[in-house]
Amino acid sequence: MVTSSGAPAVLVEGFTLRLGGKTIVDDLSFDVRQGEVFAFLGSNGSGKTSTIRTLLGIYSPTAGRLLVDGRAYDPSMTSQLGYLPEERGLYGRSRVLETMVYFGELKGLSVAEARSRSRTFLERVGLADKAMVLLRKLSGGEQQKVQLGATVINDPSLLILDEPTKGLDPVNRELLLEILLERKRRGTTIIYITHMMDEVERLADRVMILRKGKRELLGKVADVRREHGDGHLEVEFEGALPELHPAFEVVSSTGTSARLLPAAGSTDHDVLLALASAGLRIRRYELPEPSLNDIFIKIHTRRDSHGA
Numbered sequence: 001m002v003t004s005s006g007a008p009a010v011l012v013e014g015f016t017l018r019l020g021g022k023t024i025v026d027d028l029s030f031d032v033r034q035g036e037v038f039a040f041l042g043s044n045g046s047g048k049t050s051t052i053r054t055l056l057g058i059y060s061p062t063a064g065r066l067l068v069d070g071r072a073y074d075p076s077m078t079s080q081l082g083y084l085p086e087e088r089g090l091y092g093r094s095r096v097l098e099t100m101v102y103f104g105e106l107k108g109l110s111v112a113e114a115r116s117r118s119r120t121f122l123e124r125v126g127l128a129d130k131a132m133v134l135l136r137k138l139s140g141g142e143q144q145k146v147q148l149g150a151t152v153i154n155d156p157s158l159l160i161l162d163e164p165t166k167g168l169d170p171v172n173r174e175l176l177l178e179i180l181l182e183r184k185r186r187g188t189t190i191i192y193i194t195h196m197m198d199e200v201e202r203l204a205d206r207v208m209i210l211r212k213g214k215r216e217l218l219g220k221v222a223d224v225r226r227e228h229g230d231g232h233l234e235v236e237f238e239g240a241l242p243e244l245h246p247a248f249e250v251v252s253s254t255g256t257s258a259r260l261l262p263a264a265g266s267t268d269h270d271v272l273l274a275l276a277s278a279g280l281r282i283r284r285y286e287l288p289e290p291s292l293n294d295i296f297i298k299i300h301t302r303r304d305s306h307g308a
Contacts (some may be wrong), residue, residue, distance in 0.1 A: 009034045009158055010055065011190040014064035017050055017213075024050045025213040027064070037180075039200040039221075040208035043300060046195050049086060051210075052160055056083065061094045068158065081107035082156035086193070088147055092136030096127065099135060100150050107154035114153060121149040124173060127260075130173045141172050148176065151184070159183065162193045177202065181189030197293040207292065209299060216299050225289040228298070233260040233268055235275065236284035247274040257284075 008034035017025040025047040032038040042048045053059050055066045057073045068077060090099055097118055104114025122128045125145045135143055144167065152159065161180075165173045180203060184190065192203060200207055200221065207224055209217040217224060233248075236257045243250060247266045251259040262271050268287050275282060290298070 006091070007067070008032060009036075009069060010191065011036075011070070012055070012064070013066075014053065014273045015051065015054070015061055015066055016063040017047070017054055017059060019050075019059070023213055025054075025210075027215070028210070028215055028268055029064075030208055030215065030218055032189060032191055033206075035187045035189055036205040037184050037192055037203050039204035039207040040183075040191055040193045040206060040210070041195075041197075041200065041296065045212075046210045047213040048210055049162060052083075052162065052191070052193070054162075078106070079154055080157045082151040082154065082159045084148060084151040084159075084161045084164055086166070088144060090135050090147055090150075094132065095132050096122070096135060096138070096146055097131040099146065102139060103150035104153045106168040109154060114248060117153050117155075118149065121153065124179070124223060125172075141168050142188070144168060145172065145176075148179075152179075156188065158189045158191075160191045160193075162194070164192075165194065165196060165199065197291060197296060199291050211300065217295070221292070224295065225292065228288065229289050230296045231261060232288070233262065233271055234284070234286045234288055235260060235282065236281045237275065237282050239278070239280040241275075241280065242278050245274055247271050 008031040010098075012031070013029050015028045016023065016027055028047070028051065040048050040051075050059065055068065055073060056062050066072070068081075077207050077294070094102075100118035100121070101111060101114040104117060105111060109117070118130065119131065122131055127142060127145060130138060130142065135146065138146070148164065151161075164180075165176055169177060177199060180190065180192075184203065190203075192200070194200065203223050206213060206218070206220050219227070232251060234257070238256070241253055241258055242248065247263055248271045249261045249263060253259075260271060262268060272282070272285055275285075
């Protein structure tokens with residue numbers, strides 16, 4: 001599936017989806033580059049899962065095009081794709097190992113290769129002793145790990161994960177993130193849908209926020225955080241802070257720390273030089289950036305308060 005064609009791993013252009021007379025996604029465009037982790041964010045009902053389902057041919061687009069490595073998805077791509085849907089579901093009367101081997105065969109592996117990869121994965125996630133256990137006898141977290149194993153058993157070039165850590169305890173959540181980081185280092189392209197913003201900051205190269213079917217934000221994680229900062233500087237110092245200065249405004253001060261706002265035409269570097277020129281000894285000087293969680297909430301509350 002993913003080749004040296006130079007095409008993006010995923011391309012979505014002018015995508016609109018209407019179901020039952022309702023617009024689910026409206027004129028959405030973005031791409032996912034080969035080898036990147038792309039965080040696909042949005043509140044419940046924003047159109048994320050519907051976009052993925054259309055990309056994979058489950059829904060038909062009302063308008064636009066959705067391409068995987070330069071062409072519309074077809075079943076021949078299954079051997080190089082892994083998709084973990086938000087709706088979990090495995091046949092409870094099947095045993096762990098035979099379930100994973102079955103999915104491996106569906107994705108083009110021989111029985112021997114599927115069995116070998118399954119045992120390696122079960123060992124990795126601490127379930128080697130559960131290989132012959134019925135799935136219904138596993139805990140929810142254990143079943144989730146098995147489903148992840150079935151998703152990645154074919155070593156996919158493109159991995160699409162919808163809320164993969166949902167319901168996991170902190171230990172197993174950390175284990176899953178480590179597995180994804182390993183795959184990122186190996187060059188796997190990952191589309192990552194989640195409400196866990198700390199995971200996005202740790203894993204993702206770029207992030208997109210969808211709201212009510214429309215794209216609200218798209219960019220590199222670092223750029224997004226920087227661009228959505230409020231421009232205030234936080235300073236810890238020794239000395240007398242000037243109350244008035246042409247380079248900055250004092251928003252608040254405790255006498256040893258302050259929150260400053262650069263004046264129009266001044267940069268944070270200009271402010272630092274001004275403080276030094278005033279004889280202050282600077283212990284800490286920081287331009288804080290908001291978290292993705294702060295940005296996500298800000299986008300939704302601001303738009304909602306304006307009646308959008």
